[in-house]
Amino acid sequence: MQITKSKALFEKAKQFIPGGVNSPVRAFRAVGGDPLFIKRADGAFIYDEDENSYIELINSWGPMILGHNPPLIREAVIKAMEKGTSFGAPTAHEVEMAELIAKMVPSVEKVRMVNSGTEATMSAIRLARGYTGKDKFIKLEGHYHGHGDSFLISAGSGAITLGSPDSPGVTKGTAKDTLLAPYNNLEAIENLVAIHKGEIAALILEPVPGNMGLVTPAPGYLEGLRKICDKEGILLIFDEVMTGFRLAKGGAQEMYGVTPDLTTLGKIIGGGLPVGAYGGKKEIMDFVSPSGPVYQAGTLSGNPIAMTAGLVMLHHLDENPEVYTRLNAIGSKITTGFQATLDKLGLDYTINHVGSMYSLFFSNHAVTDFESAKKSDTVLFGKYFQAMLKRGIYLAPSQFESLFLSTALSDDLIGKIISANEESLIEIHQ
Template identity: 75%
Template sequence: MNTERSEHLFEQAKKSIPGGVNSPVRAFKAVGGNPLFISRAEGPYVFDEDGNRFIELINSWGPMVLGHNHPEVREAVIKAMEKGTSFGAPTAMEVEIAELIVNMVPSVEKVRMVNSGTEATMSAIRVARGYTGKEKFIKFEGNYHGHGDSFLIAAGSGAVTMGNPDSPGVTRGTAKDTLLAPYNDLDKVRLLVEANRDEIAAIILEPVAGNMGCVLPEPGFLEGLRKICDNEGIVLIFDEVMTGFRLAPGGAQELLGVTPDITTMGKIIGGGMPVGAYGGRKEIMEYVSPQGPVYQAGTLSGNPIAMAAGLAMLKHLSQNPAVYTRLENTGKTLVGGIQSTLERLGLPYTINALGSMYSLFFTDQKVRNFQDAQTCDTALFGQYFNSMLKQGIYLAPSQYESLFLSTALEQEHLDKILDANEVALKKL
């Protein structure tokens, strides 16, 4: 596989961009080698600058649920661009997409558009604090909520200790209000709540984790969090930036039957354009400026191009429920095939999957939290990744990222993925 053009671009990029990339996971550090520079994408494929074609299972980290460059989204963007690219003023599309989100997502009665998932989670925490008058919040190890200071916190020495900054530039003063618990561990959450009674504004989590690989909530976990929040006057926040509109029209909360107080969204609501949103119960969202005292602003929020792409995407999903049946069947076919290969080869690796999200973990442990995920052989995953890449299958370049499927995948693509998977696993 010729990658000469990508290699040249990476060397050039490192002279003007930190690390040569604009987001760390793109650098391929976790899998070895250098990143491929993508020139275009269509349906289930991406094409790099050297002309190599790959069946792709990242789908822009989730939003391309209909595959790349879907004609309905593309045409909506072109039509919107003919009217202008940015106004910094209200548009009719903002109202239309807000109403559609309210109708689709169980928890959302009012919604505020922002420009990224990070903005959405930062804002959700601020609103929860303003609404409750409390300052601390609980997050879970292995859940990623963007690069806001409050979220880049490593675990402390025990359940009742405060966290420590996980990145230079994050102050200890910020860290003191962030409490950590293991994912799927209600007992640790109860301990944190008891030790910090009447001080916790919110509990935030990915209802289905995608940033330590795909990790599912165990039965009763989300329900238990809902009960704790109800009993203690804590705001429950679901970060559905990845899962929103992907696992069901109303996201993971619809699929799993647990309704949070606030939901953060992104990716799919912009049809792949940079966009985010947070929404929730009316009485909480009315604390947001200019209606309420909690200030949050974004000059270019609700950008007309992003709104046009997102509206086209959400209309398609809301009007075509068969999309989710197809995604479910595609996931079952692919994951079932990988599992059969593992059993046939006698390999003990673990697969977690739900709908159109899945991860193959290179560990023989059940993966139910970040500690379990860290038992994976990441070097082995790197070998697997590169073998798949050489066979024309583009995976997320990290063991700790979920893969995302799209409706653009046909049986012929699944057959190629499964054939490449068997070859890659036999080489390990």
């Protein structure tokens, strides 16, 4: 396996791009070595610039539920491009997309398209403040809601990977309105609410966080948050940029039966193209300009190419519920196979798994929140990553990222993943 072209590209990239990458986790600093530069992708495989192939378990960080470059989306995008790539004006596709999201997602009555998950979460917090007339909001430790200033306080994902969860450039004035609490701890939320009674506009969280590795909600936790928010007049915001349409047609809120006031969505509604959205109750969303006083705008919002791709994806998921049966079966087969190997080798581990998302932590204790996630053996994970990569399996280059599976994984490929896992674990523990 030669990776000479990726190495040359990385050296050149470092001359013109900070760190040589356009998103920090891509730099491979948490796992060692240099990043691969990807040339193309198809189905369950990605191919680097040297044409090495890898079975890929990230799927563009979630949206590629059907695998890479599925023909139904590719053909729709090509056809849409023949009509133009951007108008900066309303289109019929935007209306169809809004109607479809409202049909599929329990919390959404109205929705506003934006250009990314980060933009969606920033806008949702602004809306919550404008609607309630309060300034503070609660976020949970290790939950990542994009790189907006207010969110880079004990953030997950790349912020953990680089060891700098509180980014320089975030002002003290911004930080003071962000209240922190650990995940899966209702008492901590109740204490914050009591201390800042009448001051909190919103509580935002990933209902199933994937940015400190995958961590699942404790029984009754999400229901408890809903009760607290109802009692105190706090808007509950679910960041479903990762989980929306992946865990179920209606996302984590459908799976767990808890309906938030606002929901943020990401690039799956663009079939993997750059896009986002936020939506919720009609009376709240009508506070957004031009209906209401809370300003938010975007020249490329509702881009016709992204809307076309997203409509094909969401219609397919809406009309084919067997997709979720297949996704869940794939997740169970892989994690069960991994567990059998880990148990056979007598290794310390925790696997958190829900549907088509999972994380393997090298840890001798349960991983239920940010603090327990940080106690995992990240050095060992780096060795595991490299061992799997050597065997043609491409994982997220950080312990603190969930993996995302696709229906492109055949039983044969699942077997290869499980075999590579066993060989890699034996190698790094010799």
